[in-house]
Amino acid sequence: MTKSIKPTLYLASLLHFLSDPDIDGENAYQYFENGAMLVEGGKVVEIGTAEAVLANYHGQYGCADHQIIDYQGHLIIPGMIDTHIHYPQVEVIASYGEKLLDWLENYTFPTEGNFADKEHAAKIANFFLDELLRCGTTTALVFGTVHPQSVDAFFEASVKRNTRMICGKVMMDRNAPEYLCDTPESSYEDSKVLIEKWHNTGRQLYAVTPRFAITSSKEQLVKAGELYNQYPDVYMQTHISEDRDEVALVKELFPENTDYLDVYDQYGLLGKRSVFSHGIYLTSREHKRLRETGSSVSFCPTSNMFIGSGLLDITTLEQEDVAYSVGTDVGGGTSFSMLKTLHEAYKVTRLKGNKLSPLKSVYLATLGGAKTLQLEDKIGSFKQGNEADFAVLDFNCTPLMSLKQGTCHTLEEKLFSMIILGDDRAVKATYVAGVCVHERDNA
Incomplete structure (x- = not known):
């Protein structure tokens, strides 16, 4: 420095x-x-x-x-702003040939298990932040792992660089390996301690982070909602409608809910600081509810193309006045570079029969990202x-x-x-x- x-x-x-x-x-x-x-x-x-x-x-x-x-x-x-990325998945990048749910089971979960070791977490956190900075990214909305020490290691590395970062401990109590599962109570208590330790400490900010509906029980989603409402200036990040099989499984696990977004809505997880990654298969009703609550979508073209999940139609988001930004989604995404991610965003938009202008692209990576994070008075x-x-x-x-x-x-x-x-x-x-x-x- x-x-x-x-x-x-x-x-x-x-x-x-x-x-x-x-x-x-x-x-x-x-x-x-x-x-x-x-x-x-x-x-x-x-x-x-x-x-x-x-x-x-x-x-x-x-x-x-x-x-x-x-x-x-x-x-x-x-400085560019990445609104969806997993720091523990650095070593998962460029893993071959799986659909989303298989990719999680075969690559992501085993790698994330290593983050029980804080020394390992610190090593990867330092590499991750240096890589972001090498690519001109100065703020990111980041997933940790289920381990509280993974978030401590990340924020400690960020404080050293004075970067404005947002991170959260993954909440995950089912449909995952036992060594990566917490409980509704432990996820609440661990997250609360991390919020009070790190949120608004220097330039660090916290995000309540249920991984996605499939890996959180109803009891855990209740606790996530309690945290989000107890600390009204924290963020909430999760995944939604990335893959057709995922959407079908959520419907099976939550038959009483109208759709995927309604699951999160039921537990109070929508709001101006809520960022839902992917959103490829959202319906008009879900778009309307996102608009009403000021929630946003993170467009992840590189990972969507790499994993073969589908193509998000950002023109529809524009028409339905849904806020969105851009994320690399490393390690499903294949580059830390927002420039390369915007390159893929252009291709996805062309495949949907539309265009993404270069000016709009740079806007999305700077002020647009800041606005979705409610940080335009500080960065962007x-x-x-x-x-x-x-x-x-x-x-x-x-x-x-x-x-x-x-x-x-x-x-x-x-x-x-x-x-x-x-x-x-x-x-x-x-x-x-x-x-x-x-x-x-x-x-």
């Missing part, structure tokens, strides 16, 4: 969003081709053209008490006073990218080539609260 103590001016092209570009067009974003951003005390002070910001900068600070970091020729965007844009989390993107990171950029004449063309051709190599540097936490080796 390279600490930035002095007021610092970053020179680069700058892009951030004020609103949804599909709704507000050019008024939805600010782009400064020759831009500058002033950061002090880990917060954004000012952005604008280099000429204007430099004039204010020198007027306020003179020539003695400042530093300038020159990223001209690069693009600075807010360069609004004055926001936390200075940002990624520096390199348009010449590979020979092919550099060649393609020579044919790009508009911002949209440059962004689209970045999304389609970019990955972790495109991230020149990543900053967390004004501190450089990753810098790509130029060798």
Whole structure:
């Protein structure tokens, strides 16, 4: 980590969003081709053209008490936000050929069993966070395992990096190996201790985390709902309608409920801080209920394609006014990179007969994700006073990218080539609260 103590001016092209570009067009974003951003005390002070910001900068600070970091020729965007990812599944990534329920049984559950060992959990947590930062992701909504120590290890690693992370202990008391099962009572007590220890400790936030309806009894879902309502500013994360077999099994386990979402609704798990991952097979009634409660869906195109679960129609979510964001879903997903995930999102949308614009893609990975997490007053844009989390993107990171950029004449063309051709190599540097936490080796 390279600490930035002095007021610092970053020179680069700058892009951030004020609103949804599909709704507000050019008024939805600010782009400064020759831009500058002033950061002090880990917060954004000012952005604008280099000429204007430099004039204010020198007027306020003179020539003695400042530093300038020159990223001209690069693009600075807010740190990207991943709204669905499993840190204990790093070693599961790229596991061959299973449908969802078999994949959990054969790969995921055995791997998660190792997280009873806190030393192992800490090792993976450190690797996981470094990998996110290498890809320009500065905030994520993260699943731990059923073991409380897995969440302690994660937050301890996050505190060291000062990253704004959201994590929770998985609640799971049935339809899983015995070594991964808790009980309704223990899951409640363990989660309560973790909430009171970590939620709002520095930049750390907690999410009540029933894995999904299949692995939680009704008694445990009651306890999850109690936690979510007892601590009204915590989050709730779970899975929904990822796979047809999963949907059918939920119907079998909860015959009294109208549909999958109704299971969670019955136990008080819907709300503005509730994020439901996948949502491929949700019905119009479920969309309506998500809209009414302000709950959101995390679109996970990479894992949906890899596991073969199906294609989420985000156009339908748009039409039904359901909030959504984007998640990598590592380890079902095959990359930590939000750029590669947005690449897959474009393909899924095309397969559904629609388009996902490059501007909307970057919005979803920044301000859109922040809005679904109710954090737009802190991250996701360069609004004055926001936390200075940002990624520096390199348009010449590979020979092919550099060649393609020579044919790009508009911002949209440059962004689209970045999304389609970019990955972790495109991230020149990543900053967390004004501190450089990753810098790509130029060798």
